[in-house]
Amino acid sequence: MIDLTLVRENPDLYQTACRIKNIKLDIKKFLALDEERRTLMTDVQKMQTERNAVSKKVPTLKGVEKEATIKEMKALGEKLKKAEESLATIDRDWMSQQLQLPSIALKTVPIGKDDMENVELRKWGTLPSFAFDPKDHVTLGEMLDIIDIPRGVKIAGSRSYFLKGDGARLELAVLQFTIDSLVKKGFTLFTPPLMANYAAMMGTSYFPGGEEQAYAVGVDRTPEMGLSEKDAKQIESDKHYLIGTSEVSVASYHSGETFKAAELPKRYAGFSNCFRREAGTYGKDARGLYRIHQFQKVEQVILCEADPDVSAKLHAEILQNAEDILQALKLPYRIVAVCTGDMGRGQVYKNDIETWMPSRKGYGETHSCSTFYDFQARRLGIKYETATGEKKFVHTLNNTCIASPRILIPILEIYQNKDGTVTVPEVLRMYMGGQEKIEVPKGM
RNA sequence: GGUGGGAUGGCCGAGUUGGUCUAUGGCGCCCGACUUGAAAUCGGGUAAACCCCAUAAGGGUUUCGUGGGUUCGAAUCCCACUCCCACCGCCA
16 A cells, blocks of 8 residues: 555656556546545535534524424435445545555666566576486476375366375475574564455455455355355355465564564564465466465565665565575575566565576576565554654565475475485485485385 | 353443533553652643645544444444354364
8 A cells, every 4th residue: 555645746656656567557547536535525524524513502402493403404414425425436446546556666676567577686506417317396206106296186176286205294394494494593483374354465465456366265155055145144254365375464463553663673484375276377387386276385574664774684684594595405596686567566676586497497486575665564554663753654575485395396306316216405304304315115 | 053241542441211421430651740869649641544734733524343224413222244251062
C-alpha cells in the first residue's frame, strides 16, 4: 500500500512505476476518483455533523417544535443514507485501484518487461564437468529409489511426488542444516500456520492478484458435500488459503503491532510447507521436481526501521546468509538483479539467486530476496516508535534460505558419480547419521 | 458436536428501562509541583484511522468483536456472523 499523498503529489512518477512494472492502472483516473471520493466524504460528514448536533438537541425540545425537528431530521436521514450508499460504491472501486498501486523501484533496478531482462551481477563457484554421461535428477531419483513421481501423480495429480528413503532423509538434512545455520546467526525459528486468512494474504501483497496461485480451503465444497445452506455459509466464512511461503504467516505475525525502535530489527526464520497452484504454467518445467505444487522452505523475514540504509544492509545480510548455505554445499550459483517487470507490485529491490542445474544446462531460480520498504507494513499495520516518539511503518524484507526439493536438483545432479551413486555433501552427513553416499537400496 | 458465559480505550473494568456519556473509576505511561535525589503525595495530560484547512492554529467524521437493521438519535433494542472462556462428548 502506498501513502496516497505521495501519489497525489507525484502522479507521473507512479504512472511510470505502473508502466515499468507492467501494471495496468491509470493514475489520472484513480486520482479523479480519489478526488470524487473525498468530496462526497466531506458532504457525508457535514450531514452527519448536523444530525449529531440536532439529535442532541431533540430531548430539550417540546411539542410542535419537536415534531417539526424530527420530521426534518427524517428527511436528512434519507438524504444521508443515499449519499452513504454512493460513497460505499465509490469506496469499493477506490480500494481495489488503490491496492494496485506499485511501490517505486530503486534507481538501481534494471528496467525490463520479464525475467529475460534480469541482469547478472556476479557468479560463485566452478561449474562441474563430468568424465561420464551425467544423468538428470529424475533418472537418478528413480534408479536410487529416492524420488517417485508416478506414484505422486497417482495420489495427488500432476506436479506431485514422493521423496522416499534417502531422498526424504536428504531433504530433511538440508533443511535442518539451513535452520541450524540461521539459528546460529540469531534468527528466531517459526513453524507457522500453513493456512492464512485473506488479511494475511493481502497484507503480504499476494492478494489481490495472486488468488489463482493459492489453494483455498473451505470454499465451493457445497455440491460435493451436500451441505445445508447454513453449514455451507459457515464453511464459506471459514475461508482460508494455503500459504505459498511462510513469509505470509511470519510477516503477518506482528500485524497491528507497534514496536519500540530498540526492539528492531527482528530476524525471523519461517520453516513450512508451501503450496502453489502453478496456474497458467501448463507444460512449463513439466519434468521433475523443478515446479511442483508442494515443497518445504526455510524463509528469512526481516522487520526493521524505515531507513533505506538499514534495509539495504539487511538485504545484503539475508542474501549472504543464503549464499553461505550454497557455498557450504559447494553449489555454483549466480546473483541477478531482477528487472522491474519481473519484480512484483510491492518490491523496491529484488535479487534472485540461481543455482547451476546440469540437466537444465543453466542456472535455475532457487532463491528470491526482496526489499519492500514500508509497502507490506502499511497493509499489515506494523509500526514502530522512534526515539522522538514518532510512529512510522517498519520496512520488511525476505529471502529464501533454502527450498526443497528444488535444491535437491543441483545436489543430486552435481554430486552424482559414474556408478550412479550420489555423494552426500560433507556438511549434510552429520544430519544423515554420517552417511557418505546414497546408493541403490538392497533388494532392488 | 452439546450446554452455559463473555467480547468496552495500553491493561483492568462500569455502563444494557435508547438522549446532560463529552464512554464513570482504577492501573500503567508522560509532563509539572513538592524534594538534595527518589518514593509517597498533589495538579495536568494520556487511542487510532480518515476528512476539511496553508505541511499553522483549529474544526469535523468514524470506531464499544464484525456486518446488517430499527430510530430524529444505538455501547445500550433486533438479526446474522466471528472469536474467546468453562464444562461435557469425540479425537492425533
